[in-house]
Amino acid sequence: MSSRPHVRVPASPPKAAKASPAVVSAARNNPAVVTPMGWMHTARFLTTAAQLHHLPAMDAPEIAFVGRSNAGKSTCINTLTQKKQLAFASKKPGRTQHINLFALGKQGITDTVLADLPGYGYAAVAKMDKLRWQQVMANYLVSRENLKGIVMMCDPRHGLTELDDILLEVIRPRVEEGLKFLIILTKADKLTRAEQAKALSIARLQAGGGEVKLFSALKKQGVDEVAQLLWDWTHSAEDAAPAPAHSEPPEAEPEAEPEALDE
Ligand SMILES: Nc1nc2c(ncn2[C@@H]2O[C@H](COP(=O)(O)OP(=O)(O)OP(=O)(O)O)[C@@H](O)[C@H]2O)c(=O)[nH]1
């Protein structure tokens, strides 16, 4: 005789019963049923600031996207959040000239902030503006209290440049104190598989043990993986508190007004 229990298993799964509003609300609040991609899709514009002191102080952990101009930061944010025009992306380098903040979190509650930072290294920007932005950026990276992680975007066809190295030096003390760090190799669709593997191993050496991921907005490569990592950075219990900020920014912010911005 069969020892199988006498339970009738339906041939096809039963039609889902309509959940009561209480059940729906409980499911929404249950972190186990919120996927990293669903979480990313809650992104909405929060604010924009041309100078550091215009940025609101936030309690929620913040993740900054940094990298050379045209590396694909804004496009990456749009791809992760599945919102085509959330961050301004453009063929023309230097498109992002403010620090733009986006809020993530269900039901309008901000549990994480994404920061799209202006790119550096764009030759056509006037020298004074370049210096001003380098200063704003350095001050932001060193002193932003709720900064939890940095995503450095790098076009693997150019590799990490001198300016990327300078930025790595600026953030090194905070990374040593626990600030999360990821290098994203963008526009992976422009590389063959062999070139991707090579770029990955070179960047891993340069990242000194930090995470490196290939990404393509065009082919949607690496999207789930990056969303998962950013979720883990901001949702694991041990990492709940942001990394401590240095008490002293390197230098005071210049007084000069920003140049006219076209966003
Ligand atoms: N082929 C390809 N092109 C991409 C990808 N990501 C971005 N781009 C293109 O690269 C250009 C620059 O993208 P942005 O997202 O504006 O770059 P950014 O880093 O925000 O630039 P700044 O705001 O100047 O610092 C645009 O023409 C994008 O369409 C990608 O994954 N694949």
Ligand SMILES: [Mg+2]
């Ligand atoms: Mg941009």
